[in-house]
Amino acid sequence: MLSESEIIRSFFTFSDSSVVQGIGDDSALIRPTAGMDLAISTDMLISGQHFFSNADPHKLGYKALAVNLSDMAAMGAIPRWATLALGLPKSLVETKEKWLEAFAGGFLELANLHKVSLIGGDTTCGPLTICVQIIGEVEKGRALHRGGAQPGDDIWISGQLGDAALALSHEQNQIKLEPSEFSACAPALHMPNARVELGQRLIDLAHSAIDISDGLLADLGHIVELSKVSAVIKINKINCSKVLKKYLPQSLAINCLLAGGDDYELCFTAPKDKRNKIEVLSREIEISLTRIGAIDTGNNLVVLDEMGSPITLERKGYDNFHSS
Numbered sequence: 001m002l003s004e005s006e007i008i009r010s011f012f013t014f015s016d017s018s019v020v021q022g023i024g025d026d027s028a029l030i031r032p033t034a035g036m037d038l039a040i041s042t043d044m045l046i047s048g049q050h051f052f053s054n055a056d057p058h059k060l061g062y063k064a065l066a067v068n069l070s071d072m073a074a075m076g077a078i079p080r081w082a083t084l085a086l087g088l089p090k091s092l093v094e095t096k097e098k099w100l101e102a103f104a105g106g107f108l109e110l111a112n113l114h115k116v117s118l119i120g121g122d123t124t125c126g127p128l129t130i131c132v133q134i135i136g137e138v139e140k141g142r143a144l145h146r147g148g149a150q151p152g153d154d155i156w157i158s159g160q161l162g163d164a165a166l167a168l169s170h171e172q173n174q175i176k177l178e179p180s181e182f183s184a185c186a187p188a189l190h191m192p193n194a195r196v197e198l199g200q201r202l203i204d205l206a207h208s209a210i211d212i213s214d215g216l217l218a219d220l221g222h223i224v225e226l227s228k229v230s231a232v233i234k235i236n237k238i239n240c241s242k243v244l245k246k247y248l249p250q251s252l253a254i255n256c257l258l259a260g261g262d263d264y265e266l267c268f269t270a271p272k273d274k275r276n277k278i279e280v281l282s283r284e285i286e287i288s289l290t291r292i293g294a295i296d297t298g299n300n301l302v303v304l305d306e307m308g309s310p311i312t313l314e315r316k317g318y319d320n321f322h323s324s
Contacts (some may be wrong), residue, residue, distance in 0.1 A: 028119035030081055036137040039077035043067050047128035052171070057099045059190040060130070061106030066194045067213065068134035069114060070264040073199035074211040076144040077136035079114050084121035087129035114196060144199065144268070147226035148208035153269035153295040155233055156206075156278065158195050158287055161216055162244045163188035165260020166253070175252055181243045192264035198289075201281055202268055209268035215259035217301065217313065220267050224301050227269075233293030236306045258303065259313055269295050 032038055045064055047053050065082065072079040084107065092099055111118060116134070167185035170177045177185065195211075202209060208227060210219045216238070224231050240248075240257055247253035270278060275291075282289040303311040 028081070028083070030119065030135070033137055035140050037140050037143060039072060039075045039136040039138055039143060040133065041068055041071035042131065042133040043071070045130040053128065056190065057102040058106035058109075061103040061108075062110050062191050063106075064130045064132050065107050065110045065116070065134075066192050067264060068132045069110070069116075069194035069196055070192070070211040070213065072134060072136040073195045074144065074209050074266060075136070075138060076142070076199045076203040076209070077138040078200065079116045079134055079136040079196060081117050081119045081135040082111065083133045084118060085129075085131040085133075086121070086123045087126040088123060089128055090125050092128065093125075114194075139203075142203055144203060144206055144209040145226075146208055146210050146223050148206075149223050149227035149229050149231075149269040149295045150207050150271070151229055151295055151297045153207055153271055154275065154291050155220070155231060155267065155269055155293040155295060156289055156291055157212070157216070157239065157265055157267050158198055158289055159193070159263070159265040160188075160239050160241050160244075160288070161212065161263050161265060162240045162253070162257040162260055164192065164262035164264075165189075165215075165256035166244055166247070168260070168262065169252060169256065175247070177243070181246075184241065184243050189262055192262070194264060195266045195287065197285055198266060198281075198287055201285065202266075202270075205274045205277055205281070206268040206270045209266055212263040212265045212267050213261060215261040216263070216267065217258050217303070218261070221301050223267070223269065224299070227295075228299060230296045230298035230300050230302070231293060232296060232302045232304065234304050234306075235311060237290065237292040239288055239290040239292075254311070255313065258311075 043064075045051060045060075045067075051060060051063075064084075068082065069079055108118070110116075163185040166175070166177070167182060167189040169175045170182050170185070199209065208223050210223055212219045220231055220233070235254070235257070238257060244253055244257060248257070278289055303313075305311050
């Protein structure tokens with residue numbers, strides 16, 4: 001059976017000239033760029049809570065970093081460094097070296113794509129648990145925040161919403177998708193695209209931003225709460241796939257669209273006079289950016305159906321302590 005040091009040395013060690021001291025010492029040393037603020041975020045994924053125990057390890061490694069990159073995107077930050085802490089069952093270490101190799105491969109594939117250096121972490125014996133901390137840089141005083149929305153702003157989303165939750169509903173036997181439908185939705189669940197470039201390009205355009213991890217209503221609700229504003233969105237304006245549209249207006253599909261989570265798209269607000277520039281940006285980076293509503297005065301969040309009537313959902317998004 002591999003030792004802790006052998007696991008680190010075999011699967012999670014590589015060199016990078018941007019790191020003063022990386023893996024192998026008591027702590028890492030990094031040297032931030034002059035004139036930049038540090039953006040730091042941490043996410044934990046637990047087997048049985050955030051992923052199935054039989055999840056593909058390459059995709060799991062990829063997603064473990066992707067969800068953290070999405071937090072960097074929401075702040076407009078450039079991701080630079082990451083640490084990785086793993087709780088590994090003894091049975092996995094004893095018999096499944098290929099699992100570790102595949103997991104590391106997925107993680108480092110995405111890290112290399114975004115030029116993120118793995119600079120440290122920890123491994124321990126226990127239930128399969130993945131904890132990633134990511135550190136990025138953003139020009140001093142220019143980071144995007146949840147609390148910057150202003151009355152009169154448009155509300156935008158990137159990409160399409162709901163496919164990840166629909167794929168999960170299929171895996172949990174809550175709905176039966178055709179094989180081709182599941183194949184179309186599954187990548188959104190298992191290998192999401194973090195909108196890192198988009199976040200950086202929004203710094204000069206958006207007043208506020210957040211990544212949609214727990215569901216549109218829950219995350220837009222954070223913008224509403226912290227900005228002390230109201231929001232009105234129209235469900236028929238929310239961009240979604242042909243697969244999800246097929247199942248609307250079933251309540252499960254509506255929940256996937258509005259409250260399913262795991263989208264890892266960006267929701268942002270921007271003044272109306274930025275519409276043309278945002279549309280140009282959408283074409284330049286080849287990511288759909290869709291206006292779904294507007295910010296107003298007050299302190300509530302309203303979703304309207306196609307007839308203009310309010311939609312009420314019992315659950316507004318994923319909550320670790322109230323969701324299964």
